[in-house]
Amino acid sequence: MGTDAITDEDLILRIGEGDQTAYGMLVNRHLSLNLGYATKLLGNAAEAEEVMQEAFIRVWKHASKWDPARKTKFTTWFYRVVTNLCYDVGRKRKPQVSVDVLENIPSDDAGADNVIAVNQRSELIKKALESLPHRQSTAVMLCYFQGLSNKQAAEVMEVSLNALESYLVRGRRKLAEILGSEKDELLKEIG
């Protein structure tokens, strides 16, 4: 039987019995994707790495309590753990002085223009996502960046499907507004 045929739920049961090989397989399957999710949610790679360590400590410690009768998907549970840890980190953060992305106006170097433009877009998005309420940004992250279905995202966030869709629509609308106005300002500054 190939390793792909073993489900995450089988692995977590084996981890509950102290199987370190199963733990390694689960880490390989989920670390990269969830690290990206935590990095986008927090906007900080170092904090995201700490979150992932704590998340896998919880996997190891609580695996023996996994109840297959509840039919919970490991992916859903793990996203929920990572999301909650990211919220905790966000709450503990000291207020930071916001860096205005418009300070970094592109240089005259034509070869670097494209790279700088991409970086600036990325910074704009980061700033816009940070300005969204937690639930709206989480909904956008899960559905857009992580590729979860609306139903899965609703389960991760422990809200109804209607509520999730509402967060998603409002989040995207607000993003478009913020990015639209930022882009206009940027064009005025440059041009």
Place this chain on the structure above:
Amino acid sequence: MNKNKLNDFLDDYAKAHSPEPSRALLDNIMAIPREVEQGQSFNLPSKISEWFLFLVPRLSGLTAACVLGLYLGGTSSSALAEDEIAEIDSYVIEVTEDGEELEDEAGPLLDVEEFIFVEENT
């Protein structure tokens, strides 16, 4: 901003913020099983029928422990009845000035009839 433009922006952001895990992070995470102890399994049952199966062995064990405790506590040689304790408390040894022990149980202190006889002779 239209929908397509927003999607382009989101794509750029996703590309810029999808780091691969560092070697140090991977090592730290893989070391967790060696450094962290696993929690013990203790699941509370969710159904009434499961509660019955959950409680019966535990209550039986608790009852057996209580009965055994009462039995051992009641029959132990170190446990004295109230009257035995009273007897010990009241047992006093009287000693005369010469150091002779006076015992209540040893019989009459003075043969009264003999004493009277001796007095009449004198």
